[in-house]
Amino acid sequence: MSNSPGLYILLVSVHGLIRSNNLELGRDADTGGQTRYVLELAQALAANPQVERVDLVTRLVNDPKVSSDYAQPLELVSDKARIIRLNCGPRRYLRKEVLWPHLDNFADELLKHLRQIGKLPHVIHTHYADAGYVGCRVAGWLGIPLVHTGHSLGRVKQQRLLEQGTKPETIENNFHISTRIEAEETTLASAALIIASTHQEVTQQYGIYDHYQPQRMVVIPPGVALEHFYPVPKNWQEPPIYEQLKRFLIDPQKPIIMALSRAAMRKNVSTLVKAYGEDPQLRHLANLVLVLGNRDDITTMESGPRQVLTEIFQLIDRYDLYGYVAYPKHHSADEVPELYRLIAKTRGVFINPALTEPFGLTLIEATACGVPIIATSDGGPRDILAACNNGMLIDPLDIKQIQDALRTALTNTEQWQSWSNNGLNSVKENFSWDSHVEKYLEHVLQLPQRRVQSLLSPLPKAPATDLPDWKIPSTNRLPTADRFLVCEIDNTLLGDQEALQKLIEQLRNKGNNIGMGIATGRNLQSSLQMLEEWRFPMPDLLIVSAGSEIYYGPQIVTDTNWLRHISYHWQAEAVRKAMEELPGVVAQPPEVQGKFKLSYFVDEAKPISFKEIMRHLRRHRLHVKGIYSHNMYLDLLPIRASKGDAIRYCALKWGLPIKRFLVAGASGNDESMLAGNTLGVVVSNYSQEIEKLRGYPQIYFAQGQYAWGILEALDRYDFFGTLSYTESEMMAV
Template identity: 30%
Template structure:
């Protein structure tokens, strides 16, 4: 039995448990989530006049705190307890306080019966269980180390080296022999025929290069090193070559994880990278604020630029200038024939500011031109992805003149395409979720049948399961994206077990303790987003133009609202108009607080102004709701709503112009997987208040360099904003203190240099792991293919038939 339950039953609080359970049985709600449970318990404490500390310090209070869900079925209560991160215990509590532990399969049956979709006499339901495929791979033990997969893997590999040096030296030797660039041998040539000979030649080469000037270039040493058996790839100078050889020599004699990571990170094995992002309007101009675009496009473009830059640096340090080695990065996206004035109808477009990074757009096959020539929402593109992957493979092979070395999927659709491509090309696959929709839509798996017509979660979540288990490694922006916090379940954790009634049960959907998970937060484009105090880098004409746009310009086509007093402190937010981004919630919060309206103006940059201009039903609903809120609270003269699409340079200056007026950035999302706009605001020097649900918890240090808000509590959010504004009015230095700390936070932790160095290191280490472990993933991949062909494809075909009928 759970220690938490046992402690209650063994104490004089047993009667309280009985009474509280009885109260729950008489509630109208049969399915209680954590907030519901805490609210019910607070009412119980109040109604029974419990001491103040009973709520949090009693044994029953502790049990309630760790209870994630309660499902009432007849007179029994099903308790899902989460005593620690990434851990779950399930119990049935009867009326007489009998406690029975329940297996996960039984819990899934209870959930099915709750939504009246499952009847035991109708037969069993398909169970998906990935646990057996992780039984033979290394797993992390301590939850604190989840997301540090590469560190764990390095320790594991180096310990293997130590335990069986002969076997692992053989593996290192074989691994060094496989590297080539455009057919040219790298690292070692045929003159070195065995691990022992490699060890001997390393020592000779160390002696040779140690006698040369440290800065002597590789091309002067190349001939002698070649005779010893060493090809380009060890370094660009005698000093760099010496360091690399010493690392390998040290690995041979006394391996440790730092040396292994340092050595593998120097091997030139990544030259060509594909970043897959099919669904959105993927362009460099005129796309900000469109449905399915925004943050992900910014992320991928910045990542592409910085990956190319880091690869150029790495290849130069490896000494591959002698081969004129040039890296290439391709962003694989979708060609949209009716591109609405953007460049999304161009097959190939160079990424601005790069030498060899490109957007390659491949069209969906024209099953129905009325649909496939236009933008298709991310919720509806599933029928086209298999043929898209086949067509993209051909295009990529032509563009690269060979296979890529790494495929990085973005979002659920991109990750599925990455799986299909990597399976066919036998290439390392990396997944980046950005956001997992399952966490954003409450009960989306339980009630999938009711919402499948609009959201197609049956396809979406199946694609997620396939891609996340297929990936060689997964990059998340935050730790809690994987396993949440002590109070909340992580995005990936939500896939550990769940039911989709009448479709399947997921008994074990993902191994959270797998070393495939790595936290690698993105950076900010520092040429666009930089502190407002760098006046010498700002263009005065741009600043004046943006200031008029934000505060005074009249343009009924693109701007709603005229400010009565433009000099008030601006509260600013910028996001697309959908339910999760919750800009309407911020407007309502502002409208409910008269003091806030007296001191501030609300400035919103948010997509379109008119419902009839969008085909996205969520955006349309939010546009209509925002107008209703403005009228309901009479916000005319106090709000500006800009329905504009901005070039990136302008979006950077917008933050700075708001900072010039000592404004505040508010990010009110109901859930935010990471929060790129938060980094953009902070690096420009804008004090930021952001949602406490999701990634901002790890970006902001509350009350030090920013503030958390609970966007579901509008009055409390308004008070929090007002409190900050009031402190700034009383002490003008307070705004500058928070501003300066915000800038420092981003530069110390969230730069693209840190991100790309880590990502490329991961690609090399996981490439080495896949090669040396001889891990046979074929059984897992065959299982995933079965799910793809037997579950995913039939449902995708149904959606295709619906599309063809439109």
């Protein structure tokens, strides 16, 4: 890697299959334009002299059904760019909709990776909602600016599926759409910069979100790799894939109408086949080539692509299009530019008939090869055609309009040549990666750089006793502990005197390598009173007020850096006023309120839910995290605060891997610290809202109540020993 000074940019794209060569585009719904976008962005950024290093972080997949390339933890892309693959849930390849329960794990793995390399990025740039969820957490913990690109948006998808008649419960079951939308709302609230591809995306798509803030959004169209996508050269030879196409066609020399996309309903390829099949003149003028990803046996494909391909094959049979339509089973990413040049050579046309198109990367690829385009009048194609003037927009549901546009492109020779020339002359100025990176860096360099300074040194390789001097009293075990027990006070640590005494004895007998902490919704004074009342020793770490305050014992030293960190976008008074507008919500007594925690009672009998409360606050442009527990208690915190966030902040600050924290809880306000790579235990007297965590591989539901459950977990995880049980369990997941 280069040692020159410059920006270190971390790109995060969790799902799909990403590698530096031979991208498997169109393999499924998760291997489309986004995977190419993030790879080419990484390459283009690394080529800029202002950038020292680019890491593209994605999920490690160790699955015999996919290439072993995706199981490699590190892949060099160039001398300044790398692909980093981190564990995230099961080893097998998973579609993005089922990755949500594993994203906390991915966030912890990313923190571990950054700590190991001993270098923090200047900016974290996330792609899609799942990476946005991860980025909000990691960038928030580190105080690093977050940049986000949505690629597609959940609220838009939900709207269009509802318009098509899909039932809400079907949408939720298939796409986990509410989880996705909530992640997008949080990302919009947290990101310092949102990069959109089109103006329509900013106004009409992001505009329907509660946290829509156009002043933090910028339109930077994606680039095209001009070294791969270029016009037909003089010495051009027919590509090998042409031989595959000839197998389908009676007259392969005719001009080509080509559509290239995933086999997805949204791509609307069946309407194109109908338009072609119902027009004898079009069949006479040109062949139709459909490049719809890769397949071996459609009966083994997922239901969506299988349904689309089955319908297309039925239409080909209905209109008797054999000899006129080619639909190859396989193609590689390297063959795509040659396919575009084949269209240009035959003086054909590229068409994108999608129902919706956030951008349309294939359109600028075809344009760069000198091919006129016909595209849906939605989203990106509008901006592309406005900039390049190299084709026509169509209503994707109007068959006659599609037919007329195709005939114009195929029969008007002067118009075809004009469109081809216009596109070639405009694409370099408007859609090159060089121009994209120039605008990108201009905005990124203006972002505030806020860091947790103590994280800048590498992870110490010496024993724990050689950790740097953090100016904590010697009786505090944070500098020397190599594992930590952190417990909620109420209904977890305290409640059974006999069990508590046994726990205290075990902790006293295990030496200075065991740290003890509490994480509670109580304020500091109340927490100390309860601990004193039960004769529990002073903890080394006190996370109080639901994670909005951190103290180190025994002198109760405030972590002021944490307070500065979570103050981001916190408007306590505005939150209070907004909450006064809601029925059935009453502020708790003043003594339980905090500077960074507002607490309320919620009356279940009133017609307002937790989700409705949070949406009400978002509509007021308030950046708030809500924690709801016991079906009646609501804590409102800054967007960066929670028990889980506080624990991870401390883990980073003190150089202790998060998987060496055993956390114990019993209610919904403990969820943030139980999820992820911490070792978790839920004591048996837990509140019902935490039942949803059952089945998570790193969360143990104990048989015993209160501290009895904690004692169980100490044995189960071999917490005082080698933690060997935990390590083996993690490897098996």
